[in-house]
Amino acid sequence: AQSVTQLDSQVPVFEEAPVELRCNYSSSVSVYLFWYVQYPNQGLQLLLKYLSGSTLVKGINGFEAEFNKSQTSFHLRKPSVHISDTAEYFCAAMDSSYKLIFGSGTRLLVRP
Amino acid sequence: EPEVTQTPSHQVTQMGQEVILRCVPISNHLYFYWYRQILGQKVEFLVSFYNNEISEKSEIFDDQFSVERPDGSNFTLKIRSTKLEDSAMYFCASRGDRGREKLFFGSGTQLSVL
Numbered sequence: 001a002q003s004v005t006q007l008d009s010q011v012p013v014f015e016e017a018p019v020e021l022r023c024n025y026s027s028s029v030s031v032y033l034f035w036y037v038q039y040p041n042q043g044l045q046l047l048l049k050y051l052s053g054s055t056l057v058k059g060i061n062g063f064e065a066e067f068n069k070s071q072t073s074f075h076l077r078k079p080s081v082h083i084s085d086t087a088e089y090f091c092a093a094m095d096s097s098y099k100l101i102f103g104s105g106t107r108l109l110v111r112p
Numbered sequence: 113e114p115e116v117t118q119t120p121s122h123q124v125t126q127m128g129q130e131v132i133l134r135c136v137p138i139s140n141h142l143y144f145y146w147y148r149q150i151l152g153q154k155v156e157f158l159v160s161f162y163n164n165e166i167s168e169k170s171e172i173f174d175d176q177f178s179v180e181r182p183d184g185s186n187f188t189l190k191i192r193s194t195k196l197e198d199s200a201m202y203f204c205a206s207r208g209d210r211g212r213e214k215l216f217f218g219s220g221t222q223l224s225v226l
Contacts, residue, residue, distance in 0.1 A: 090155060
C-alpha cells in the first residue's frame with residue numbers, strides 16, 4: 001500500500017530565509033505526487049504536482065519541488081519565504097485508483 | 113476556474129443527531145470523493161463514488177456513513193447518528209474522466225458534534 005511520510009510536523013523559519021519541507025513516499029509503481037497548502041480556516045489549495053517528465057516542478061507562490069525516484073522523495077522548497085506563507089503543507093500521492101493519500105502535514109511558521 | 117461548492121461551511125449538531133453535508137461537484141465531473149480532517153491531523157480518505165455507487169471506502173466509512181447523488185448536481189454525505197469523534201472538517205472533491213490526476217476540492221464543512 002502506498003504511504004506518504006512528512007517527517008517534520010513543524011518548521012519554524014525567519015522571513016526571507018529559504019525553506020525545505022520534506023516528503024517521502026513509498027510505491028513500487030509510477031506515482032503522481034502533489035503538494036497542497038491549507039491556510040488557516042481554509043480548504044486545500046494545490047501548490048504543484050508531478051506527473052511525469054522534468055523532475056523539477058514549479059508551482060504557485062514561488063514554490064518548487066523535486067521528484068527524486070532513487071530516494072523516493074518529493075521535497076518542497078522556496079528560496080525566500082514570506083509571512084503569508086505561514087500555513088499547513090500536505091504532501092500527497094495518488095494511487096492506482098486515483099485516490100489521494102496524504103501525509104500528516106507540516107506546519108510552516110514564518111517569523112518576522 | 114470551476115469550483116466545488118460545499119454547504120454549510122459550519123455545522124453544529126448534538127451527539128446522536130443525523131447530519132447531511134452537501135456538495136455540488138463541478139458539472140461535468142463523474143468521480144466524487146469525501147475526505148475528512150480531524151483537528152490537527154492529516155486529511156483522510158473516506159469514500160469514492162462513481163456511476164451512482166461507491167467505488168471504494170476506507171475503514172472509517174462504517175455503517176453510520178452513507179453517500180448519495182440525489183439529483184444531477186448534488187453529492188451528499190450523511191452521518192446517521194453523530195458521535196463526538198465525528199467532529200472534523202469534511203472535504204468534498206471531484207474529478208473528470210480526462211485529467212484524472214486533477215482533483216478539485218471544496219472549501220470544506222466544519223462539523224462540530226457536541
